[in-house]
Amino acid sequence: MNIRTPRPAATADEALDHPRSLAAFRTVKRLIGGYAAISVLTLGAVYLLRHDTGLVNQTVWIRGGIVALTSLLMLAFAVGASRGRRRAYLRLRIASGVMTVAIAVLVSLPGFLPLWMRVEQGVCGLLLAGVIAVANGKHLRTLFATR
Numbered sequence: 001m002n003i004r005t006p007r008p009a010a011t012a013d014e015a016l017d018h019p020r021s022l023a024a025f026r027t028v029k030r031l032i033g034g035y036a037a038i039s040v041l042t043l044g045a046v047y048l049l050r051h052d053t054g055l056v057n058q059t060v061w062i063r064g065g066i067v068a069l070t071s072l073l074m075l076a077f078a079v080g081a082s083r084g085r086r087r088a089y090l091r092l093r094i095a096s097g098v099m100t101v102a103i104a105v106l107v108s109l110p111g112f113l114p115l116w117m118r119v120e121q122g123v124c125g126l127l128l129a130g131v132i133a134v135a136n137g138k139h140l141r142t143l144f145a146t147r
Contacts (some may be wrong), residue, residue, distance in 0.1 A: 025082035036071035
């Protein structure tokens with residue numbers, strides 16, 4: 001008599017090590033890494049251009065600092081989510097959505113930001129749209145729904 005025993009369900013660690021999970025988190029980290037790099041470089045450019053009031057004003061300083069800080073926070077959220085932390089995954093989803101909407105609104109306001117920063121923010125928004133697509137994809141949602 002040959003009785004089959006059911007295989008145990010994949011543990012959380014096994015699910016995190018699944019090739020699809022690894023690929024999804026790698027993509028998210030790369031997109032956010034690009035977002036963080038652009039944001040920090042932009043803050044450096046703001047500092048270097050600080051004497052040109054046509055290119056750098058108070059709004060650019062504030063926006064540049066906020067974006068650089070949130071990009072680093074989002075990178076921490078992505079790392080935490082890749083380690084299986086449900087709250088980090090939730091924060092990643094919320095922050096990426098909120099930042100993308102904020103970028104879209106600020107870029108669309110006429111005269112609010114100089115053209116060069118609108119372009120930079122547009123690129124950041126596209127990177128975050130990729131994060132939204134992957135983080136809200138079926139695989140990661142299913143992974144964290146069972147945790």
